[in-house]
Amino acid sequence: MIVARTRAVRLLAGASVLALLAACRSSPEVREFTNSYPTEATPVGVTREFALTAAPATVTLFDGRPLQVWAYNQQVPGPVLRVRLGETVRATLTNRLPQPTTIHWHGVRVPNAMDGVPGVTQPPVQPGDSFVYEFTPKDAGTFWFHPHLRSSEQVERGLFGVLIVEDLAPRPYSQDVLWVLDDWLLTSEGEIFPQFNTRHDLAHDGRWGNVVTVNGRTREQLVVKAGERIRLRLLNVANGRVFRPDFSGLDAKVIAVDGMYAARPLDPAGFELAPGNRLDLDITVAADRGGQRVVVTDRFTQRPIPLAEVIVADAVVATPDFASPARAHVPVWGNTQELTTRAEYRLDARRGGPFGIQWTINGEAYDHADHGAPPHNVQTLPYGEWSKLRFANDSFRLHPMHIHGQFFKVLARNGARVEEPFWRDTVLLHAKETVEVGLVPQDRGRWMLHCHILEHAESGMMTLVEVRD
Ligand code: C2O
Numbered sequence: 001m002i003v004a005r006t007r008a009v010r011l012l013a014g015a016s017v018l019a020l021l022a023a024c025r026s027s028p029e030v031r032e033f034t035n036s037y038p039t040e041a042t043p044v045g046v047t048r049e050f051a052l053t054a055a056p057a058t059v060t061l062f063d064g065r066p067l068q069v070w071a072y073n074q075q076v077p078g079p080v081l082r083v084r085l086g087e088t089v090r091a092t093l094t095n096r097l098p099q100p101t102t103i104h105w106h107g108v109r110v111p112n113a114m115d116g117v118p119g120v121t122q123p124p125v126q127p128g129d130s131f132v133y134e135f136t137p138k139d140a141g142t143f144w145f146h147p148h149l150r151s152s153e154q155v156e157r158g159l160f161g162v163l164i165v166e167d168l169a170p171r172p173y174s175q176d177v178l179w180v181l182d183d184w185l186l187t188s189e190g191e192i193f194p195q196f197n198t199r200h201d202l203a204h205d206g207r208w209g210n211v212v213t214v215n216g217r218t219r220e221q222l223v224v225k226a227g228e229r230i231r232l233r234l235l236n237v238a239n240g241r242v243f244r245p246d247f248s249g250l251d252a253k254v255i256a257v258d259g260m261y262a263a264r265p266l267d268p269a270g271f272e273l274a275p276g277n278r279l280d281l282d283i284t285v286a287a288d289r290g291g292q293r294v295v296v297t298d299r300f301t302q303r304p305i306p307l308a309e310v311i312v313a314d315a316v317v318a319t320p321d322f323a324s325p326a327r328a329h330v331p332v333w334g335n336t337q338e339l340t341t342r343a344e345y346r347l348d349a350r351r352g353g354p355f356g357i358q359w360t361i362n363g364e365a366y367d368h369a370d371h372g373a374p375p376h377n378v379q380t381l382p383y384g385e386w387s388k389l390r391f392a393n394d395s396f397r398l399h400p401m402h403i404h405g406q407f408f409k410v411l412a413r414n415g416a417r418v419e420e421p422f423w424r425d426t427v428l429l430h431a432k433e434t435v436e437v438g439l440v441p442q443d444r445g446r447w448m449l450h451c452h453i454l455e456h457a458e459s460g461m462m463t464l465v466e467v468r469d
């Protein structure tokens with residue numbers, strides 16, 4: 001016993017010496033990255049099983065009308081899977097759709113084989129078949145899952161769900177609330193508009209709906225008590241729509257972006273939620289607000305859209321008192337202008353392809369579902385080393401660029417340095433904009449890099465990066 005322990009101690013000591021040596025050899029950027037987030041998961045030996053059946057369903061949305069959708073477990077918005085950090089997720093997907101599907105765990109750092117990309121990490125799950133996804137999340141936060149096959153149709157029809165990974169010691173918020181932001185393009189009969197990937201959608205910012213919903217409702221209400229402290233998790237599952245929620249009138253601070261805690265609490269003004277993005281807020285309802293109502297409004301477009309109403313009940317409760325969880329270590333990476341760019345991604349469109357318009361990255365349209373060859377420019381990102389990537393939008397459309405399996409930090413916009421004290425997995429590029437990001441890949445394998453406007457992705461705006469030693 002003692003011998004075994006000594007050996008274990010010696011092994012551990014050896015390992016940390018190696019880590020130390022590696023750290024000394026590494027670049028200043030990698031050293032600054034240290035302690036940003038864990039390299040490995042820490043499983044606690046508890047497995048949480050979930051069954052997710054993707055199938056056509058009828059649900060009641062939009063204040064009472066029935067709607068034919070495709071859904072996981074007949075639910076829109078989809079099931080909310082809640083686990084504690086360190087618990088293992090085992091989710092069995094059963095496909096009862098009329099077409100193949102997969103599940104991608106957006107923002108979750110999973111082993112590559114669990115990433116749900118057909119043609120890259122797994123075969124498509126055919127109708128009638130099942131697939132078991134198993135992984136232990138490395139990070140606590142707000143994540144989501146959705147199909148990665150014909151996603152412009154499957155997500156639009158209602159296939160998405162939420163994965164909430166709770167902290168080891170969750171803060172004692174009065175309420176933990178989720179708002180799933182979405183929009184729906186409905187026909188005059190109130191059905192989901194049945195043509196997908198239309199020329200119009202492709203020539204614009206994807207498919208934007210005519211009904212905007214929060215949690216499937218056009219008038220979502222959140223009832224709170226004066227004094228309460230709320231954790232509000234926002235998630236944009238729309239195909240193309242970007243939201244800029246206005247929280248004025250509420251004492252709200254952003255504590256996490258794309259699942260990961262920020263370095264400090266941030267003012268939510270001006271934050272944009274592109275498709276795929278999440279934002280967690282820490283809201284304290286002042287004790288003197290009893291009886292008041294605050295409407296949270298989307299201000300991304302010219303026409304303000306009311307999203308939801310916060311109704312403050314008269315009862316007053318004591319405000320839970322604890323430090324903001326937003327205190328992550330996020331590197332500054334200040335001298336990035338001089339550091340070389342590992343890859344540049346030029347984003348543009350051209351005529352052609354099955355939909356008449358193709359969206360391209362460096363002149364190439366790629367779809368992993370084409371069972372074809374990989375894209376020509378699979379960029380290698382060295383494992384554990386710092387890389388800078390540049391996205392250059394040569395078009396006038398929006399492109400929320402998403403990288404699977406990694407978090408990155410925005411370093412510059414249009415050549416000017418920006419200091420975002422948080423990580424992202426998706427960054428929105430506006431017309432003609434250039435964005436530079438820095439990252440230290442922590443998971444080996446072939447990972448998607450694509451636009452999260454699902455029509456843009458579907459018509460070619462995808463590529464792969466390969467993380468290896
Ligand atoms: Cu939510 Cu490949 O993305």
Ligand code: CU
Nearest residue numbers: 399451453456
């Ligand atoms: Cu795009």
